[in-house]
Amino acid sequence: MxxxxxxxxxxxxxxxxxxxxxxxxxxxxxxxxxxxxxxxxxxxxxxxxxxxxxKGLEQISLALGVFYPPSLIFLAAIFAIIIFLVHLSVVNSKMQQSVKELTHEIAFLKKELAQLREHDKLESLGTPLVTES
The missing domain is CATH 1.20.58 (Methane Monooxygenase Hydroxylase; Chain G, domain 1)
Structure with a gap:
């Protein structure tokens, strides 16, 4: 080369x-x-x-037994891309789980807020509050 x-x-x-x-x-x-x-x-x-x-790429490829030095670049790049994609998949999975948990929490809070508003309406009307036991 x-x-x-x-x-x-x-x-x-x-x-x-x-x-x-x-x-x-x-x-x-x-x-x-x-x-x-x-x-x-x-x-x-x-x-x-x-x-x-x-001469670095040429020397490294000779040491690894790769006959065409630019192919070593492509091999390393493909390996790095695969590792990076696996990492992003893990991050994406964690974020999806977090979104799911936050969605559940918001739903519970909305339900609780609606119950509190209903309780306030009933009290303002003078209706005694009946609680479930």
């Missing part, structure tokens, strides 16, 4: 640094939670390392 031209190296480094800036802005604005930002920051750091260390 030929060595990358310096122009491509500069473009990839500036793109990775631009992406890091974008992630930092999302965190500062509160649009990206810190727990998810670690994944994106780690991926960006990997891109920066490979942008600076030209």
């Amino acid at each position: 030929e060595s990358l031209p310096i122009v491509i190296q500069i473009l990839s480094l500036s793109g990775a640094l631009g992406f890091m800036y974008f992630i930092a802005r999302l965190i500062i604005k509160g649009k990206l939670r810190e727990e998810y930002s670690f994944i994106w920051i780690a991926c960006t750091i990997i891109l920066i390392v490979f942008s600076i260390w030209r």
Whole structure:
């Protein structure tokens, strides 16, 4: 594999640094939670390392026995995507359970509020309150 031209190296480094800036802005604005930002920051750091260390991907792929170094990038990306999707599925399941519990709680509170309003109406009319035992 030929060595990358310096122009491509500069473009990839500036793109990775631009992406890091974008992630930092999302965190500062509160649009990206810190727990998810670690994944994106780690991926960006990997891109920066490979942008600076030209032969890195080639050496790692040779050490792992991968014959075509760019395929190692795709393998790692697919693995990372699968892990991230499983994590998001777990978070989604927890949120669905929380929404269900909150919905039940709101229903109980509405019922209790309706009973209190009915109780207040009956008292204002002078009707004695009959409680269930």
